[in-house]
Structure formats: structure tokens, C-alpha cells
Amino acid sequence: MTENYDYDVLYLGSGHAAFDGAGILTAAGKRVAFVEEDKIGGTCPNWGCNAKILLEYPVALARQIKDSNGILDGNGKIDWVKNQAHKRQILDDLPDILQNIFEGLGVTYLFGQGKFVDAHTIQINDQQVTADKIVIATGEHSHRLDIEGRELLHDSKDFLAMAQMPEEMVIIGGGYIAMESASMAVAAGAKVTVILHNDRPLSAFYEKFVKKLMADLEAQGVNFIVNANTQSVQETANGLLVKTDIGELKTEWVLDATGRVPNTQNIGLDEIGVAYSKHGIIVNDHLQTSVDNVYAAGDVVDKVVPKLTPTATFESQYLSQLFIGQTQEAIDYPAIATNLFTSPRIAQAGISVEKAQAEPDKYTVVEKDVMGDWYRQVDYEKAGEIALVYDQDHRLVGATEISERAEDIINSLLPAIELGYTPEQLARLVTIFPTIGYSAFGELG
Numbered sequence: 001m002t003e004n005y006d007y008d009v010l011y012l013g014s015g016h017a018a019f020d021g022a023g024i025l026t027a028a029g030k031r032v033a034f035v036e037e038d039k040i041g042g043t044c045p046n047w048g049c050n051a052k053i054l055l056e057y058p059v060a061l062a063r064q065i066k067d068s069n070g071i072l073d074g075n076g077k078i079d080w081v082k083n084q085a086h087k088r089q090i091l092d093d094l095p096d097i098l099q100n101i102f103e104g105l106g107v108t109y110l111f112g113q114g115k116f117v118d119a120h121t122i123q124i125n126d127q128q129v130t131a132d133k134i135v136i137a138t139g140e141h142s143h144r145l146d147i148e149g150r151e152l153l154h155d156s157k158d159f160l161a162m163a164q165m166p167e168e169m170v171i172i173g174g175g176y177i178a179m180e181s182a183s184m185a186v187a188a189g190a191k192v193t194v195i196l197h198n199d200r201p202l203s204a205f206y207e208k209f210v211k212k213l214m215a216d217l218e219a220q221g222v223n224f225i226v227n228a229n230t231q232s233v234q235e236t237a238n239g240l241l242v243k244t245d246i247g248e249l250k251t252e253w254v255l256d257a258t259g260r261v262p263n264t265q266n267i268g269l270d271e272i273g274v275a276y277s278k279h280g281i282i283v284n285d286h287l288q289t290s291v292d293n294v295y296a297a298g299d300v301v302d303k304v305v306p307k308l309t310p311t312a313t314f315e316s317q318y319l320s321q322l323f324i325g326q327t328q329e330a331i332d333y334p335a336i337a338t339n340l341f342t343s344p345r346i347a348q349a350g351i352s353v354e355k356a357q358a359e360p361d362k363y364t365v366v367e368k369d370v371m372g373d374w375y376r377q378v379d380y381e382k383a384g385e386i387a388l389v390y391d392q393d394h395r396l397v398g399a400t401e402i403s404e405r406a407e408d409i410i411n412s413l414l415p416a417i418e419l420g421y422t423p424e425q426l427a428r429l430v431t432i433f434p435t436i437g438y439s440a441f442g443e444l445g
Contacts (some may be wrong), residue, residue: 015042024223174201
């Protein structure tokens with residue numbers, strides 16, 4: 001890298017797609033800067049993953065209380081106001097903590113919206129800075145339905161900052177955010193209706209398990225309206241009126257959870273010729289854009305692998321290794337585990353059940369009711385299933401589970417999926433008993 005620029009590497013954004021690799025660069029003596037127009041750390045620490053798990057964790061605790069048949073005293077009622085206060089106590093200082101950490105490593109923060117002037121120059125307010133390599137790590141923002149009354153809709157950021165849980169809520173959408181929000185809201189006492197434009201939410205997950213999740217949420221009180229298109233939201237003397245093409249319903253609060261949109265606008269991509277689609281910035285197998293010295297990482301990238309925080313972390317670290325010469329190879333994504341933070345959860349990694357079923361000459365699918373393992377009932381769980389995908393050498397290549405501990409099971413099995421453990425190697429793993437990890441490997445066979 002040349003000394004003719006202000007920085008060796010400059011990131012547009014300061015989230016995981018930026019900061020998880022920055023330490024590698026500064027340790028190698030590189031001059032690094034983050035351009036940030038909002039909160040340091042981006043979506044995940046401030047109004048995404050961290051906020052979600054802090055607000056969702058009491059849902060699992062409440063369910064345990066309710067399912068314990070009186071062994072645990074109490075009704076499991078969630079105090080949303082105290083829940084929010086706990087979240088703020090944990091997260092409010094996080095941007096300052098991150099800033100102190102990375103400034104301590106030598107990273108410079110530049111505050112304001114960054115926009116390309118040319119391939120090596122970024123305009124930030126009335127300042128211009130230059131960099132040899134620029135990484136677009138701007139993430140995504142919530143989609144907003146283009147309907148009458150769109151100003152009355154709320155997004156996931158609003159939901160996770162809600163001071164009071166409304167008595168009634170309508171959620172439009174069928175993805176992660178919609179289902180996780182429904183699970184939290186109904187557990188906190190809201191009357192929840194989810195409007196789906198088809199009858200199949202969570203298309204990335206095993207359909208059989210998704211149907212079981214929907215049935216469970218319905219038993220908790222969530223109402224699903226399927227094959228409906230929301231047409232308008234109107235303010236009335238009695239609250240909000242949501243109109244669809246198959247009917248209308250009154251409510252107090254509406255969450256638009258119809259997806260997320262890459263932050264590709266108003267940052268000068270067209271001016272310098274960076275190619276992008278509606279799904280994000282187009283990159284090659286080195287995360288390089290159509291402009292040689294400009295790269296992209298995180299949710300802003302148009303990619304097939306899941307847009308998750310750990311994916312952004314992996315990409316950020318890969319780019320840092322690329323920039324300091326530790327690798328010249330194309331990015332090689334591992335098996336990426338993903339989890340739906342509902343109650344119950346659905347988690348998965350590796351080859352999907354649907355793919356395995358479509359290629360029976362290559363894969364075998366084994367499905368089990370996991371409640372046959374006594375340990376699964378320690379925390380009062382009532383139901384759970386796992387689907388395991390094996391190749392022709394009986395190596396585990398994929399797994400998905402629905403249960404209250406699904407994420408722990410898939411995390412336990414992930415090394416076997418990624419590293420291709422043989423049955424003989426698996427037999428040498430003597431894990432701690434009794435634990436959920438021991439139960440995870442007990443499902444294999």
C-alpha cells in the first residue's frame with residue numbers, strides 16, 4: 001500500500017463487517033478509518049441482534065415457568081418496561097466502549113455520511129479523505145411498504161425500542177423479524193396478528209418445522225392471516241385500521257417486517273461505477289466490486305450465503321487477511337449456522353433437508369423426535385424434532401432442529417458438519433455428561 005493516501009483501508013460503516021477485521025490491519029501497521037453516520041457498531045449491537053436477544057431471553061424463561069407444572073412458582077408474565085430498561089443498561093454504553101477499544105488500536109472515526117468522489121476519495125460533510133482500499137460496509141435498512149398510511153407503520157428498530165407493549169399488534173411479513181417479533185410480543189401479553197402474503201413464512205427453513213412453529217405460536221395466541229396483501233393503514237378514533245384484499249382489522253400498532261434493503265443509495269456508487277442490484281453490491285469471489293480497489297462486506301453484499309452477523313465477521317476478517325497478504329485465495333465460506341429466535345427455536349446448518357431429499361443418490365435424511373432423550377425434559381420442554389443429513393459415507397453434512405435449545409444443538413454439531421468428521425472420529429468425542437452438547441451427539445448414529 002502507498003503512503004500517498006490518508007489511510008490504507010477505509011470502511012464506509014463501523015459495524016461487524018468493518019470492526020471485526022480492523023484489529024488484524026492495525027496490528028500489521030495499516031492506517032484504518034471508519035466512516036459512521038449513526039451509532040458506532042451499526043445495526044447488530046444497537047438495534048439488531050444484541051437488543052433482540054436481551055428482550056427475547058425472558059420469553060424462554062417465561063415458557064419454562066409455564067411448562068414446569070408448578071415446580072417453578074409464578075405466572076411467567078414479562079414486564080416489558082423492566083425488560084427494556086435491562087436492555088438499555090447493557091447496550092447504551094456499547095458504542096462508547098467500541099470507540100474506545102478501536103481508537104486504542106489506532107483506528108480513526110470519521111462521523112457523517114460518506115460518499116464517493118472518486119475510487120479513492122470519500123466526501124464526509126465538508127471534508128475529503130483518501131484511501132488505498134475502501135470497503136463498503138453500510139449494511140441494510142428496513143423496507144417500508146409503499147401503501148396509503150405508510151407513515152403509520154413501524155420497523156424492527158421501533159419494535160426493539162418500544163417503551164410499552166401495546167395491547168394489540170399487527171405484524172406484516174413472514175421472515176425472521178416478523179416471527180421473532182410475534183413470539184416476543186405474544187409472550188409479553190399482546191394480541192398479535194401476522195399478515196402473510198402467502199401461506200409459507202420462513203422460506204429458508206425446513207417447511208415441516210416451520211408448520212410446527214406456526215402451530216405452536218397459534219397455541220400461544222398468535223393469529224395468522226395467510227394469502228393476504230396489505231393495502232392501507234388508516235388512523236381512526238379507535239386506533240388503526242389495517243385493510244387487506246381479503247378483509248380489514250383494527251389494531252393499536254403495526255410492524256412492517258417485509259424485509260430489509262441494502263444501503264446502496266446516496267453513497268456515490270453510480271458516480272464511480274460500482275455495480276449493484278436490488279439485493280446489494282455485486283462482488284467477485286474476493287469480495288471485490290467492479291472497481292478494483294473498492295470491496296464490500298456484510299449485509300450490503302448481494303450474496304447467496306445468509307446475511308448474518310457471523311457472516312459479516314468472517315468476511316471482514318477475510319478481507320483484512322487479503323489486504324495484508326496473508327491470503328490471495330478466494331473467500332471460502334464455511335457451513336454457516338442460522339437460528340430463528342422464537343419460542344420454540346428453529347436452527348440449521350449445512351445441507352438443507354429439501355436439498356437432500358431432492359438428491360437421494362447423494363444424501364440420506366434421518367428424522368427423530370428428540371424427546372426420547374431424558375435430558376431434553378430437564379428444562380420442562382414438551383416437544384422437539386431434529387433432521388440429520390448424511391452423505392454416502394455417513395458423515396454428517398447438515399442438520400436442522402426445532403426445540404427450545406435448537407441453537408445449542410446446531411452449534412454443538414457444527415464442527416462435525418464443517419470438518420467432515422467420520423463416525424470413528426465422532427466416537428472419540430467424549431463430551432460432558434449430562435449436558436445439551438452430550439445430547440446433541442447422542443442423536444447421531
